Amino acid sequence: MVHLNQDISIWEAKSQLAFNEPLKPGDPLYVKTDSARGDFSLKRLYRELNVDNQGMAHSKPAAPRKQYTLFTGHRGCGKSTELLRIADYLHSPDRYYVIHLDCLEKLDINNLKYSDVLLALAAALLEQLEKEDGIVIDQVFLTRLENWFKERVEVHTALQDFAAEVKAGAKIQTGLPWLGKLFGELTNKINIGSTYREELRLVVRNNFTEFADAFNQLILAGEEKIRAAGKGQRILFTVDGTDRLDQEDAPKFFVEDVHQLTQINGLFIYCAPIHLLHQDNCITASFNQPFRLPMLKVRDRDGEDIPENIAVMRELALRRVPEQLFDEIDTVDYLVRFSGGHPRDLLRLLNVAINYADEERIDRSAAEKAVKQVANEYRRFINTEDYSRLVQIDMHPDAPDDFTDEQSSLMLYNLILLEYNDYFWKSHPLITTLPGYKKAKYATE
Template sequence: MMMPEIPARSLETAINYFNELQPLVFNKEELKHAHVSASPEFYLKRPDSPLEEMKVNLITSASDEKLLLTGHMGSGKSTELNRLAEDPKLQQRFFIVKYRIVEALNITDIDYLDFLMSFAAILFTRAAEARIEFEGSVLKRLSGWIQFISGKVPELQEAQKGRELKKRTLQFFQRIMTILLREIALRDALRESVGRNITELLEAINLIIQEIQTRLPKGKQLLVIIDDMEKIPDVNRADALFNQAGGYMIMPRCKIVYTLPIALYYNVKIKQILNTFSRAYFLKNITIFDESSRSLKPDQVDFMRKYIGKRMDLSLMEPGAQDVAIEYSGGVVRELVRIVKDAIIKALARGFSTVTQDLVQAVIIDLRNEYGRGLVGRHYRVLDTVLEGRENEVDDEKTLMELYHSRVLLEYENGSRWIAINPIVRPLLDRYRKGV
């Protein structure tokens, strides 16, 4: 990946470094094909990241830990997991399989059978890519399960004809991934076939895991990191996966890190989920506000300013513009990146060489209108209750989860946990309360 000047010395260059949807990439091979905004040079170590504790847990625990990582959308989970997967100590101890769930299946209609099938498919294909050779006896056992699954899905039977056993097995799992991603009718047939004997699917998964573990150097284990599960848009489907089917998700006999939708973290059923999985870690927002006074905390504001300074020379943005962008980001990294990016676009469109405070204010108005389009009366009623410090009295759990999921409500920690309304949204609530 060709890297121009870092930090950028012009807005024309800087615009390429601000992409709120792009996590940072630390894998050298992936970096060759990544967007310039994914450069690890933009990384700023967070003093409050729970990933160090997670790493210690993974390395020292003798159990097959099933860990959860959650946090607000845009808090930086993907970047932290990308960095975790490239950690030298972890790579020394583990054969790491990291993937994004959206690469393996359709998350808008996900269920636990889809997840388990995709898990098996990813493990086998990644093992093949790493040139891990499976014993013929293991392939034969997998073949028996594959024939059972294929019995009700003629398209899978075709894929099993006239090929060497190893190739047939690999092509079966590759076909499974395509079906789960794109072919709804076949996926439903596959669900029906697999659902007839879930035990055999779990046995196939653990057979694959066992064979991978056997082929690894002595002392090395399998670690699977699954990102983007927090992006499951339907809270009910996420609940069905992590809560109702959580028992299936902990059955693979290896260490796994899952991302958890933040809406479930605030669900009344979270205790059930935490009783199923080993441990949950929360990646906090940057606490830029003081809990009592709600005034800005200078040290945390400076930390957020460094996020901007990593990507572009701060002289390209007026100090007042920086302050407004940081304040209205609410301490959410993705929100800050988007505000600055949109302000740069406005500056370039007007032929400006720097980002002014007025331009940032214009971006805030645009974002406020965007948030406002998704809010209705029930949202404002819950926000009103939260504003009065009576969050525990909210009985509309569905609406509360939606507000957390959409970053309208933000959680902070200042020794203790506290909740605030996204500063971009706050004026909308003020208008609602006045009846405007």
């Protein structure tokens, strides 16, 4: 096993434990985790996009004109990192021209509407076509978007100052560079929560069909030019960050407003929160069968260790905190087991363990204190009556359908419950250390 940065100090290792930043393709900290996720492969996702095992996109049968795929899994299970790798792999002359949008970077995830995402996607497409690839779109295919702005935004009383701001200093107010600047400003105003945000959303909502038709025309024209330039076969939009929507906002975005999302005729992959799949809604009526990124299985459904999967998680830890910074390898495995196979929680535990470490080494005492602290952080998300429910689920992991109510969905959202491949559930191992869980378990014995 080869590890990087063997000579780094414990404080340098700590700087490599940022758990809210996805790893970009090629990052040396990346560890391939597919084998530890059970019956899992990205090939099914690629097949849905008509890409074969050799990476070739097949035009016959062609990918549908419109297709919306949900990419789901627990928060922190590695979706953002994997989606970046998916986007990088599919962005190829023989495959797709990928437009990747990170809503956490470009938009306000705590106040997100479908209009924000679609405007941001239009801005990202316009910018990538013009600035990154120098692709020119004939004016006839841009006029409808320009007219939508002139006739719906510019004339709106509350948005006239905004329109004047955008036009200020612009030598030419037509064409791809102008539209790119225009939609970039629309996205920026929504992101910073300016006084224009709600008015812009209202304009999109009240004139959505016109906007959708204009956007669809841009996509069609763009795909023709992209093929001619040898940059890809179709446009594919990948949208990250929408899995961070909370219990209230997720159904609004993916269910109530799905008609608007699906009026854009294109290929989309949206990240979605896992709890949404366990609520009583019609999400699969509008989206392809969801593609789930399973949690890493460090233990089986009976609670027995899976050594080869523990080894994968151990490698993930040692890439960031080298082995010489631990008193023994068993301390690493101790943290791996209590992470529940959750990559972000493993990084959290390592981070906290470093805070408790004496001198330059993480020992078992520091690891145990880290487990206790992070377990207590979860404690505030658990109601007293939840412990009995968790014990019952742990006793019957093969039958989660008996517990698919709102409270169980909330526990999935809060990572109190973890879902593994084959769709069995287990309490997060950290939760099993809490007094409430131990008391509930004792009551069943």
